[in-house]
Amino acid sequence: MFDRRRKRVDTLVSFLEQRGPIHLKQAADMLDVSEMTVRRDIAEAKGSLAFYGGYIAPVKDFGATSYAMNTEEDRNASKKAAAGRKAASLVENGDTVFIDCGTTTPHIAKALPEDLELTVVCYSLNIANIVCKNERWRVIMLGGIFYPNTQVFKGAYSLSLLGQVAITKAFVSAGGVHEKRGLTCSNFYEVEVKQAVLRATDSRFVVVDSSKFSLVKPAFFAPLAEAGTIIADAVPEDYARVIESAGLSVLLGAD
Amino acid sequence: MFDRRRKRVDTLVSFLEQRGPIHLKQAADMLDVSEMTVRRDIAEAKGSLAFYGGYIAPVKDFGATSYAMNTEEDRNASKKAAAGRKAASLVENGDTVFIDCGTTTPHIAKALPEDLELTVVCYSLNIANIVCKNERWRVIMLGGIFYPNTQVFKGAYSLSLLGQVAITKAFVSAGGVHEKRGLTCSNFYEVEVKQAVLRATDSRFVVVDSSKFSLVKPAFFAPLAEAGTIIADAVPEDYARVIESAGLSVLLGAD
DNA sequence: CATGCAATGATAAAATATTAACATTGAGGA
DNA sequence: TCCTCAATGTTAATATTTTATCATTGCATG
Secondary structure (H helix, E strand, O other), rough: OOOOHHHHHHHHHHHHHHHEEEHHHHHHHHHHHOOOHHHHHHHHHOEEEEEEEEEEEEEHOOOOOOOOOOOHHHOOHHHHHHHHHHHHHOOOOOOOOEOOOOOOOHHHHHHHOOOOOEEEEEEEEHHHHHHHOOOEEEEEEEEEEEEOOOOEEEHHHHHHOOOOOOOEEEEEEEOOOEEEEEEEOHHHHHHOOOOOOHHHHHHHEEEHHHHHEEOOEEEEEOHHHHHHEEEEEOHHHHHHHHHHHHOOOEEEOOO | OHHHHHHHHHHHHHHHHHHOOOOOHHHHHOOOOOOHHHHHHHOOOOOOOEEEEEEEEHHHHHHOOOOOOHHHHHHHHHHHHHHHHHHHHHOOOOOEEEEEEEEEHHHHHHHHOOOOOEEEEEOEHHHHHHHHOOOOOOEEEEEEEEEOOOOOOEEEEHHHHHOOOOOOOOEEOEEEOOOOOOOEEEHHHHHHHHHHHHHHHEEEEEEEOHEOOOOOOOOEEEEEHHHEEEEEEEOOOHHHHHHHHHOOEEEEOOO
8 A cells, every 4th residue: 555645745735725835845854755755746646736946835826827917906906005005094993894895905904904903894705815814803704605706705694794793994895986876886796785884884985996986887886975985096186076076085095 | 206116016916916826927928027127026025925936926825934744634634635535525416515614624625526516505714715716616605703713704693594505415524523422523613503504404424534533522512323424534443333333324535 | 585566765967047247228317 | 418327138157946867665465
């Protein structure tokens, strides 16, 4: 029975998935075999592990196939980060914050001050994965059925939970902010959650990057007047007046 | 205005976090600069990005600091994988499977045949992150408050969801399998979910590695007779009789 | 206890990645 | 316009990783 190799591979895979990539040398040390043997192990574990410049990593960590950097997310990354940092700076000790799904909100999650006592309410896998890293925070996840393209979990039963949590600050994203069409987003299944959240708290923030002003997306979720405070990296000149006349305040984050 | 670099770094960070590491060449292509420039970008983005053998990755992906492979998880990884593979092999097209939390159950999730039509019910971030990768599967997550040490979400409201889902196969983990003390686990908050799941289906599997036999953990969740079928990598000789006389069947996975 | 064979280790050659040094470009100020 | 300097590109040297090859170990079988 010569399957020490299989066993080492299992051990390695498990270790790497838990603790992240390590150098070939470390792996060889830990498994008490030569680097060459570890190489051969990985070669045999086709598909699940790979080398990258002397490091071993689960292949899933190296899944980038797309070559184009042309998504909306990529192009506006620094704007989104700016808005996200601004939003996060508003959070205070003891807050219970709701963080919406989308491409801007992860920047809020990442920028939250680590040393505060917080409760974070979310419904997307993205956000959960970020905020779960901080063991000081209480994290509440609304469950449900998973929607892959937005990484969101949604179910009617989870909305009732919102009634039980006292949200002190809600950060909601929007795909479009328009004078007449109000706040819109791309996916209809998000609408119910966004509306429930807006109803559940008075401290509402709509977080967007500046490319969203004057856009309209298919799913409507609230009139502009209900946006509370708008947080963005910048506001186009013509929209400053629109927002002001809607009685909203605006906060800007430095790009 | 010389901060093209900062912008490129933002774009890169965002891209990498979304889509995983890429090769220096690809990055240079996409950003339309030379490899050398990308290198200098990363050098300036101290801390957040790094190179590994020609690939760029978020540093957080390379966080393995611990050198010892001594956790229970590491030591029994191949046993757990064996049990996990066996469990996964039972799953059939159209099944709605429940996958418990723990260190063994992720091996089930990873070994599920990718080409089946499945609904997967879970309540831990671990499992969700694995099964969400397959877009063919419907994933249902029980929400609630997050418990960091087990990566579990738990809330009374989510248990009611179990009544609405027809689970065809439930894979439950156990920290101890004992003749008299029955099935036990380490965390009391898991008990409610495990019990609800066992009630919700007749097709029950208790998945453990062979180190669990004759152990007793603090939280009791079911008598041995209710285990249904036990799946393990192996069963110690003295326990084969115990299990048989409890009227249970056993399935073994090749280590 | 000798034989065969998978598993492993060691070494050197080939391929790649990293670094350092110098050349070029282009924006902003005199 | 010319000058300066940061940003970038190019090239060659240096270091590292990968691959290929052969020698060694040690278990299993007859």
